[in-house]
Amino acid sequence: MIIGILGFGSIGKRHAKNLIGLKKKVLIFDTNKKKKNEIERMGCKFISDKKDFVKSIDVGIIATPSQYHLHDIVLLINNHKDCFVEKPLSHEIIETKKILDYAKKKKIIVFVGQNLRFHPAVKKAKQWIDNKIIGKVLWSRLICSSYLPDWRKNYDFKKNYANNKKAGGVIFDCIHEIDLANYLMGKTSFVNSVIRKSGLLDLDVEDFADINLRHKDGHISSIHLDYLTKPKFRLTQVAGEKGVIEIDISNRKIKLINNTGKIIKKNSYSKDFNIDYKNEIKSFLDNVKKRSRPICDGYEGLEVLRQAIQAKNDAA
DSSP: OEEEEEOOSHHHHHHHHHHHHTTOEEEEEOSOGGGHHHHHHTTOEEEOOHHHHHHHOSEEEEOSOGGGHHHHHHHHHHTTOEEEEESSSOSOSHHHHHHHHHHHHTTOOEEEEOGGGGOHHHHHHHHHHHTTTTOSEEEEEEEEEEEGGGSSTTOOGGGSGGGOTTTOSHHHHTTHHHHHHHHHHOOEEEEEEEEEOOSSSOOSSOSEEEEEEEETTSOEEEEEEESEEEEEEEEEEEEETTEEEEEETTTTEEEEEETTSOEEEEEEOOSOTHHHHHHHHHHHHHHHHHTOOOSSBHHHHHHHHHHHHHHHHHHO
16 A cells, blocks of 8 residues: 655654554655655655656545645545545535545545544543543533644744634644544534634734533533643543543543542553554554544544634634
8 A cells, every 4th residue: 555645744744754664655745845855764755746646646644734635635535545634624614525525425535633532541531421430521621722832843833824814723723622522522513702813923813712612411612722821731621420530631641530529540641642643544544444434534524624613703
């Protein structure tokens, strides 16, 4: 199997390294020809022509900036290639739904890269919630707070996808938390949102967002996202009749607290978060091999995207 990666930014590079570690043949397309030497030193093949790239691969991974995702999804699916798409799936609904329907008709796999579903603490929380360890869920809160200029070295965040008016902003960038609310506690519907541009980073997009989602059982997931908090933290809390689950995503820990306030279970996991990405790409390749449904398929990714767009539009 020859695996093609569209885009050789940080996430494309990560997938390439992990696939090389799995002894896979990897082809990479990127518009920046200066990356050719680095790509070939890794053991991958660089192709600068998109048509030749698509003809040369068996499956594709879309790791381009998010404003190009829809174009690249259409390219791969129209050429009957199973595809892995990094989040967010795209930045609009109607055309994305059309191409997903075509993929379904042609039995083409669309895997959306929501890597938090492979986080060990998230997997444990999902198990506890499904098994009613904390009883009926009463409320949940999901926070993703960090300082955008600290994300990457030698990285101009004002000129990157994060500051793209069409496809950037903290809601699209941190869409994982919207997905997490749906994944852990069941499908949601959008309630309302408040977003703002603080001006502190001189961005053209929102850098704060608070979003409320309602689950089928009636409880509300409250989501806070921002680009401005130091030190960073990423925490999900789920409160039920019998206790509370706390997931420290950044530090890869989880606690189960009973309704008297006693910690009755506490787990810590390997600090190597690349394990999650390795398991994610293995899951995709397994879906391709077995022709099975992904843990997050295109339609799930589309519903999460719909809620993200509703949050942007409601606040606007």
